[in-house]
Amino acid sequence: MRFDYKTQVLVVGAGSAGVAAAIAAARNGAETMLIERSGFVGGISSTLPWLGYHDQEYRQVVKGLGQEFIDDLIDANQAVAPCYDPKCGSTFSLNFHYWKILAMRKLTSAGVNVLLHALYVDTVREGDRLAGVIIETKSGRQKIEAEVIIDCSGDGDVAARGGVSWEKGRTKDGLVQAPTLVFSFSNIDRAELVEACKNPDLNYREWLEPYPEIRKKFVAQLDTLPSFVFGGFASLIEKARAQDGIEFPQSRVVGVKLHKEDEFMVVMTRVLGLDPTDARSLSDSYVKLYEQVEQIMVFFREWVPGFREAELKEIAPILGIRESRRIMGDYLLNKEDVMAGRRFDDGVSMGGYHIDIHRPSGSWVESYNVKTYSIPIRSLIARDVDNLLMAGKCISATHEAIASTRVIPICIGQGQAVGTAAAIAVAAKKSVRDVSVPGLQDRLIEQGAELGQSLGEPNYEAIDRFGQLPHVEDESTSGEGDEVTQGAWLEKKSL
Ligand SMILES: Cc1cc2nc3c(=O)[nH]c(=O)nc-3n(C[C@H](O)[C@H](O)[C@H](O)COP(=O)(O)OP(=O)(O)OC[C@H]3O[C@@H](n4cnc5c(N)ncnc54)[C@H](O)[C@@H]3O)c2cc1C
Known part of the structure; x- marks a missing residue:
C-alpha cells in the first residue's frame, strides 16, 4: 500500500x-x-x-x-x-x-x-x-x-x-450521558446574580444544601470569586413551568459564572437517547438543541436575576458529547x-x-x-x-x-x-x-x-475557607424520574 x-x-x-x-x-x-x-x-x-x-x-x-x-x-x-x-x-x-x-x-x-x-x-x-x-x-x-x-x-x-x-x-441499556450544546451570555449583572445566590430559598448550589456550614463558607466567597459553578435555582424552573407552561430540557440552572465580569456559560440543553456514533442521530439532535438554546435564553431573561439585559455571546461550534x-x-x-x-x-x-x-x-x-x-x-x-x-x-x-x-x-x-x-x-x-x-x-x-x-x-487553608464535603454523601435520586420535554412554549415566547 x-x-x-x-x-x-x-x-x-x-x-x-x-x-x-x-x-x-x-x-x-x-x-x-x-x-x-x-x-x-x-x-x-x-x-x-x-x-x-x-x-x-x-x-x-x-x-x-x-x-x-x-x-x-x-x-x-x-x-x-x-x-x-x-x-x-x-x-x-x-x-x-x-x-x-x-x-x-x-x-x-x-x-x-x-x-x-x-x-x-x-x-x-x-x-x-x-x-x-x-x-x-x-x-x-x-x-x-x-x-x-x-x-x-x-x-x-x-x-x-x-x-x-x-x-x-x-451496562443495562447502552445509553450514554446526556450531551449538551453549550452557549454563553454576555452583559449579565454579576452583583444581582450573586445576591440571588445568597438567597437560600433559591438554593444556588444544590450540592451544598445538606451542609449549611459549607454553604455559608462558599457563598461568602462569591463576591470576590472570579469564576464559580452553578447547579440549582430549581424553583425558578418549576415556577416558569407552572406560570408560562414552559417545557424544559433541564430541571436546574446549570452553568459557570466565567471570569469575565459580565459573562456566563450555560450548560442546560440536552438530548436524550442520542447515539454519538450515528450521523442521523447527531444531526437530528442539533435541530432540537438550537430550539432549546432560544427557549433557555428566554427563560434566563425573564426569570434569572441578573440576566434581564443578557446577550447571546456564542454558541459552541461543536456539540458537547460527554x-x-x-x-x-x-x-x-x-x-x-x-x-x-x-x-x-x-x-x-x-x-x-x-x-x-x-x-x-x-x-x-x-x-x-x-x-x-x-x-x-x-x-x-x-x-x-x-x-x-x-x-x-x-x-x-x-x-x-x-x-x-x-x-x-x-x-x-x-x-x-x-x-x-x-x-x-x-x-x-x-x-x-x-x-x-x-x-x-x-x-x-x-x-x-x-x-x-x-x-x-x-490543603487545610483552602478547606478552612471553602469547606470540604464528606467522602460519602446521601445518594440523590432527584431528577431520576423526570419527564423531560420541550417545544410548544417557544411559540408563545420568542425573542
Ligand atoms: C457539555 C459538556 C460540558 C462539560 N463541562 C466540562 C467543564 O466545564 N469542564 C471540564 O473540565 N470538562 C467538562 N466536560 C468534559 C470535557 O470537556 C471533555 O470530556 C473533554 O474535553 C474531552 O476531551 P477529549 O480530548 O477526549 O475529546 P474532544 O474534546 O471531544 O476532542 C476530540 C477531537 O477529535 C476530533 N475528532 C473526532 N473524530 C474525528 C475523526 N473521525 N477525524 C478527525 N478528528 C476527529 C474532534 O473534532 C475533536 O477535536 C464537559 C463535557 C461536555 C460534553
Whole structure:
C-alpha cells in the first residue's frame, strides 16, 4: 500500500487529550503528526472552563503540561488562576479563543505536523498491528503510515474500525450521558446574580444544601470569586413551568459564572437517547438543541436575576458529547478504583474529580465523591493490538469511572502520559506494552507531571475557607424520574 504521509507517532483528534499527547510525543523526540477534522485545535476544551485541576481536598492533581497551559494563559492575561470549589475541586476559566491560538503555537513549536480539516475514516490493520489510517480531506483520500497511533477522537474511532474491542454507555441499556450544546451570555449583572445566590430559598448550589456550614463558607466567597459553578435555582424552573407552561430540557440552572465580569456559560440543553456514533442521530439532535438554546435564553431573561439585559455571546461550534465509545484496554478502570482513590503501580496520571454522570434518562446528575486516584498505563493501552494508545474520554474505563476521568485537566494528564510513552516506544523500537513503566514514570516526573510524588497534605487553608464535603454523601435520586420535554412554549415566547 502506498502511503501519502509517514510518521512515527500519529495522534487522531485534537481535543485537550490529543493536543497534550502530540506536544508530549514531539517534545520527547518523536516525529509526530496530529490530524483533526475541524478547523481549530482544542476540541471541547475550547468551548468550556476546565474543571478538576484540584481534588476535593484542594490539592492540584494535574501538573506538567497542564500547569504549563495554566501559566501561559495567565501570563497572556487570558485566564485567572483556578478558583476552588468543594464539589469540583477547582474551576479554571479562560478565553477559549486564545487557548486555540496558544495550543496551535505550542504544537507547531514542538514540531508537530498538524493537519486540519482531515477526517479520519478508516484504520489499516496488519495482523496485531495498526499500520496506519485513512483520512478524507479536500485533497482527496489519503493514507498515513505510523509506528504508534494514539486515539484521541473521543469516539474511539481508530479502535472501532481497527477491530479493537470497545463498549458504549451504561451496562443495562447502552445509553450514554446526556450531551449538551453549550452557549454563553454576555452583559449579565454579576452583583444581582450573586445576591440571588445568597438567597437560600433559591438554593444556588444544590450540592451544598445538606451542609449549611459549607454553604455559608462558599457563598461568602462569591463576591470576590472570579469564576464559580452553578447547579440549582430549581424553583425558578418549576415556577416558569407552572406560570408560562414552559417545557424544559433541564430541571436546574446549570452553568459557570466565567471570569469575565459580565459573562456566563450555560450548560442546560440536552438530548436524550442520542447515539454519538450515528450521523442521523447527531444531526437530528442539533435541530432540537438550537430550539432549546432560544427557549433557555428566554427563560434566563425573564426569570434569572441578573440576566434581564443578557446577550447571546456564542454558541459552541461543536456539540458537547460527554460519553461515546470507550476503548477496552489492558485494564478497565472502575467506579470502586476511583471512589477508593486507588494508586496503581503503573499509574501515569492522576484524577480527583467527582463521578459526575449527566443522567442518560431523566434530568440533572448522579454524583459520587472520589479520593485522588491514579490512572494506570494499562487503561491507556488498547487490548487486541500492539501499537494503539488512547487518551481523553475514550480510555478504558467504565461508564461510571469515565464520568470522573473525562474532565479537561485529567484528559491533559493522560495525553501527556501516552504521548511520552509513544515517543519512548518509538525510540526503543518496542511495542507500547513493553515500555518500562518506571522509566516512563521517571520521565513524566522530570517533565513536571504529578504522579503523587508532590501531592502533599490536604490543603487545610483552602478547606478552612471553602469547606470540604464528606467522602460519602446521601445518594440523590432527584431528577431520576423526570419527564423531560420541550417545544410548544417557544411559540408563545420568542425573542
Ligand atoms: C457539555 C459538556 C460540558 C462539560 N463541562 C466540562 C467543564 O466545564 N469542564 C471540564 O473540565 N470538562 C467538562 N466536560 C468534559 C470535557 O470537556 C471533555 O470530556 C473533554 O474535553 C474531552 O476531551 P477529549 O480530548 O477526549 O475529546 P474532544 O474534546 O471531544 O476532542 C476530540 C477531537 O477529535 C476530533 N475528532 C473526532 N473524530 C474525528 C475523526 N473521525 N477525524 C478527525 N478528528 C476527529 C474532534 O473534532 C475533536 O477535536 C464537559 C463535557 C461536555 C460534553
